[in-house]
Amino acid sequence: MSILSENIRYLRGQLNLSQQALADSLKLTRGRYAKYEDGANEPPIEVLIGMSKYFKISLDLLLTVDLAKYPIDRILTLADNRIILPITVDAKGENKIEIIPQKASMGYLNGYSDPEYIENLQSLSLPFLRNGKYRAFPTEGDSMPPYNDGTYVVGKYVENIADLKKGKTYIFITRNEGITYKRFQKTSSESISVIPDNDFYEPYDIPKSQILEIWEYACSINTEELGGSGLDMNSIKDMFISLKKEINELKRVNGLEKLGK
Structure with a gap:
């Protein structure tokens, strides 16, 4: 003590x-x-x-x-006795945006409430992002095109699940998935429903008990040049999406034929 x-x-x-x-x-x-x-x-x-x-x-x-x-006026106190700190500012007084490193999902889960972990993160300032607490998260996978590996999504902290807006995209920090970026659909008493922008993936529910933090999309930063192999990869993704739709259509037609017999 x-x-x-x-x-x-x-x-x-x-x-x-x-x-x-x-x-x-x-x-x-x-x-x-x-x-x-x-x-x-x-x-x-x-x-x-x-x-x-x-x-x-x-x-x-x-x-x-x-x-x-940490001076009290630079500590942000959040709901449910949660804290994000310190609130650091640059020489111009702009709020610094902490950058979560690529491939650091588990590290953030272990350190999101540790002031020393947060304080040692690299940061940047964006003068057009004010009136809130912002943080930059890396995106992984292909569930939210056009964001590929190497893109950072800057999110604004959301204090209450009731503030989520249908159709908006959010970074969800959860105990089981770590950092995930999805589009919000609806909420129920026990969970929230989210959907990827890539049609290849199905919507799913996130139990509210698993949610640690929610950050609303504010802007994105691409650290890799578009084009080249990136375009080839997008073509491959489009091909798989098209194939999935064709398979679903075949299943539907076959089901109708069986009913006709």
Whole structure:
């Protein structure tokens, strides 16, 4: 609990409070509070919740982040005690957009709530993206043409599933798939339905319990030149899509013939 001890001592200092004044606000004796600040005792959950409400800082932050390293006005507090931090800015005051490396799905799953992991990511600034928190994710596979490997999709953080818009594309961070980029269709009590833009793939549902983060498409950055083998690959994809449609049509015709007999 050393991080908590350092944090409550730091926050008390920022508010210019004595131990007695803070203990009174938390309905504790000064001696009991002092043991929490010294790290001699661990506070029970009800006291932790009281501290979180008093300082207006999530339990996640209080227990896991050295707040002295990150000014409060540069910490973004999200729903359900989730945090994204730090909110860094460049010399012009533009919000930096962290870049998740290619082939790093599992790394992001392990580090998405770790401030040191986020802080060490490369970043960029786009002056036309303001009023929100943005992050750049790599795309993989062929389920969302025209985005191929080497493309980064920049997403704006979505706090609530209820804010999803039908037909819009989103980056979904899930426990089982990692980073996936799909078009939102609808939501139910237990899951959301998404669909790839490539007709070769079927729509499917993502359980809400598996969703860690959602980022709405803001723009894309292509790091590889179009043309050459990329066009050949697109032709191959089109061929498979056409073949799939023909197979489905044959199945439909055969089914009608069987019914006719």
